[in-house]
Structures are given as C-alpha cells and as structure tokens.
Amino acid sequence: MARKKLIAGNWKMNGLLADGIDLTKGVAAEVKAMGKPECEFLVCPPFTLLTSVKRALRGAKVALGAQDAHFAEKGAHTGDISPVMLKEIGCQYVILGHSERRADHGETDELVNKKAVAAHECGLKTVICIGETLEQRDAGKTIDVCSKQILGSVPDSATAADTVIAYEPVWAIGTGKTPTAADVEEVHAAVRKVLAKKLGKGNANKMRILYGGSVKPGNAKEFLSLPDVDGALIGGASLKVADFIGIAKNAGC
C-alpha cells in the first residue's frame, strides 16, 4: 500500500515575522529545487504568521497548517480560533491533541475528537497526536495508552483522506531521546491495527502515521524507512531550513 510520506514542521510558539518569512522562503526554495519530491510537505507556524507564511509559500508545494482549533464555528470563546477561520486564510491542515496541548490546556480525547469532527466538516485535514509519557512506557502501557487515545480522539467518521496520525512519545519531544526503531515500528503497527478495527481496513491501510519526537537529519532514515512510518512531525529541527530539508532528503524524498 503506497502511502505518500508527509514531512511536517510544527513550529510551536516560535517565530516572529522576519524569521518566519525567512524560514518559509528557505523551505519553499528547497522544495521547489527538489522538482517532484516523493513526499508531501507541511509547515505549521503559530497563528500570527499563517497569513504571511501562506503568501511566502506561493507556488511552492508546501501545505499550510495551524497548531490547534476550537470545535465551534464562532462565538464567545476568547482567545480561540475556529476551523472555518483557518480554512478561510488558506490552511489545509490543523494539528490537534498535541501532547503540549493535552498537558498545558488539559485537552482530553473527547475534546480532540470534537475538534477533529469540526475541522473535517469545514474541509480541513487533521494531524491527530498521540503518545505515552515516560511513566506509562516504563509501566509497559505504551500500546494500551496509544490505543485508547486513538479510540477516543479519532472520530468514527475519519478517513485516510482527512486524517493523519502522529505518534509522539512525550518523553522524546525536545529531549534528543528517541525510542528504538523497533519500538517505533511496534507502536505504529499496533496503531494501524486499532485504526483498522475502528475505521475499517481500507482506511487504516491508507492512513498516514507519522513519527515525532527528536527527529533530526541523522535519524530520519532509520525511522522513516520503517514499514508503518509514513512521515515525521518535526519540532525543533523544523525551525532550520537545512535540518528540515535534510530530514526529507535522508528520508528519501
């Protein structure tokens, strides 16, 4: 089953205008220079940069995504942004349920699910994040935790066309630590099985499952050549053109 790899940058709360535009132009130029890359590219800047990044991406085969969205279309939700607002300014994707949102804002599987339904309804694709903490891993609960997050966070109506999963072990994010390749493949294969039960085999076989957590040019090949790893969700290394593109190139894009 051929799944096109997705190389996605999550800039998190980083980037003022000038730096964000430099980074975007650098990524756009490198992706253009690749001609017809084997992979798809996605950048997810903070809300404040979305419109400017969209403009700077013009003509480049790099999709634009946001890092969160509310489930409501509009209304009294101070500080929130709705999916339809993101769609209007040219976003194609939105990351939902990142472990930093689950930790910093108490987001639950139920909430992530509601957000995903709303995002899909207005035509946004979602990158739904899951992953265990170090305590959960040490207790041998990784697969259980990830399965539960998939069952709870992914809408029953999700399809391979509108949903991407990102497996990001919490303890591997921003730490330079990573699971072994065998561990990553084990989780991804287990996640695909849960997806098959939930959404049917057709969707599960086509749905992309990204790995995230300290992905660098130096480990990209090891992770992205695994059979059930369909790309990467990259934090720190997505803030440098050479690292982001280096990951893609080493992954065979």
Ligand code: 13P
């Ligand atoms: P790092 O690549 O900085 O570890 O972050 C991963 C991540 O959280 C991407 O969403």
